[in-house]
Amino acid sequence: MKTFEEKWTAWVDDELTGDELVAFEASLPDKTTAQAEKKAAHQLRSLLQRELHAPTMANEEFFSHQLRERMARDEEAEVTRSGGDPSPWWTIGRLLWTGAASLALFLVCAVLVLRDKNPEEQSQYLTEILTAKVDPVGAPDATVSMFESKGDRVTVLWTEGLKSLPSDYAAK
Amino acid sequence: MQRRVLVFSACLVLAAASPSSMHGEDGLVDHLIHAFMPAHRKSSAKASASHAGEIVWSGLVMAENTENPEPAPAELIEIEPTLKGLFGYNQFVVIGQSRKTLRTGQEDWLASSKHFALHVDAQGPSEGGYIVNLKLVQRDNTEPPAEQLILETATKLSKRSPLVIKGPQIGGGQLLLVLVVQ
Numbered sequence: 001m002k003t004f005e006e007k008w009t010a011w012v013d014d015e016l017t018g019d020e021l022v023a024f025e026a027s028l029p030d031k032t033t034a035q036a037e038k039k040a041a042h043q044l045r046s047l048l049q050r051e052l053h054a055p056t057m058a059n060e061e062f063f064s065h066q067l068r069e070r071m072a073r074d075e076e077a078e079v080t081r082s083g084g085d086p087s088p089w090w091t092i093g094r095l096l097w098t099g100a101a102s103l104a105l106f107l108v109c110a111v112l113v114l115r116d117k118n119p120e121e122q123s124q125y126l127t128e129i130l131t132a133k134v135d136p137v138g139a140p141d142a143t144v145s146m147f148e149s150k151g152d153r154v155t156v157l158w159t160e161g162l163k164s165l166p167s168d169y170a171a172k
Numbered sequence: 173m174q175r176r177v178l179v180f181s182a183c184l185v186l187a188a189a190s191p192s193s194m195h196g197e198d199g200l201v202d203h204l205i206h207a208f209m210p211a212h213r214k215s216s217a218k219a220s221a222s223h224a225g226e227i228v229w230s231g232l233v234m235a236e237n238t239e240n241p242e243p244a245p246a247e248l249i250e251i252e253p254t255l256k257g258l259f260g261y262n263q264f265v266v267i268g269q270s271r272k273t274l275r276t277g278q279e280d281w282l283a284s285s286k287h288f289a290l291h292v293d294a295q296g297p298s299e300g301g302y303i304v305n306l307k308l309v310q311r312d313n314t315e316p317p318a319e320q321l322i323l324e325t326a327t328k329l330s331k332r333s334p335l336v337i338k339g340p341q342i343g344g345g346q347l348l349l350v351l352v353v354q
Binding site: 125126127128129130131132133134135138139144148149151152153154155156157158159162163164165166167168169170171172 | 234250251253254258267268285286287288300301303310320321322323324325326327328329330332333334335336337338339340341342343344345347
């Protein structure tokens with residue numbers, strides 16, 4: 001069911017036909033005035049069609065290129081303003097992998113350094129026999145060995161085969 | 173950038189909070205840093221040099237078994253159980269001794285008895301102690317008196333670790349050479 005305004009617009013545009021046209025024109029209170037308005041509308045349409053028309057572009061490819069560049073610049077500025085890193089390298093995944101790799105490298109270095117250092121620290125507290133020899137003439141079969149008593153950290157140089165002496169050699 | 177700083181800070185905190193650093197010893201970071209720095213070696217040498225002024229007791233000790241053993245001298249009290257266990261004697265008598273205070277760590281001295289002399293020649297401080305050359309010389313009652321080198325050794329002597337050398341058998345006992353940094 002069309003409203004009166006819809007039927008009026010269709011009538012001005014000459015789109016009403018048949019019984020619908022007859023019924024609408026019969027419903028008009030003042031057909032003469034309506035016809036005058038219709039004629040004025042047609043004249044206005046003709047004037048507008050004649051006087052107003054879109055200007056044609058002389059270089060539309062260049063215009064499109066400029067437009068695309070402008071849009072790209074605007075998008076980039078928007079990302080920077082929102083705090084995003086333009087470089088995609090430090091993503092969360094890569095950050096985690098880098099952290100794990102750094103920690104692993106740190107632990108490997110720590111283990112290597114501490115393992116290398118511990119023997120030195122232990123040797124600081126124990127007497128160490130560097131060289132030892134017995135008189136090869138007086139005791140040709142003598143041997144030396146060395147060991148440590150762990151309990152009180154006594155370092156012992158043990159000789160075997162030295163020449164035995166009489167008890168008067170124990171004099172003070 | 174903030175994330176990088178955060179990761180680096182976390183690693184530093186982790187390392188600094190290692191248990192060793194909490195107990196007042198060098199932390200993990202110290203180990204890692206100092207392991208590659210010459211200054212670390214210098215500090216070790218400085219620590220050794222700080223031992224100057226310590227006393228080295230050198231003794232010629234006769235170990236014997238008797239029915240009524242005399243108490244061990246003060247210098248041997250701490251290691252007497254070890255000496256008894258190692259050598260099987262119950263009495264330790266000092267027949268010659270020397271107590272030397274180290275100033276430069278390069279002194280030499282002598283501990284002697286009637287028939288033995290222990291030459292001690294310190295070669296300077298080393299890491300945690302002193303390098304010493306020892307010579308045990310036997311003196312015989314001959315005309316003219318003769319000296320015979322019995323034993324020679326080079327040792328890195330540590331403050332916390334006495335040195336015991338088993339010498340020749342004498343009668344029913346055993347001669348021992350003992351060096352203790354006091």
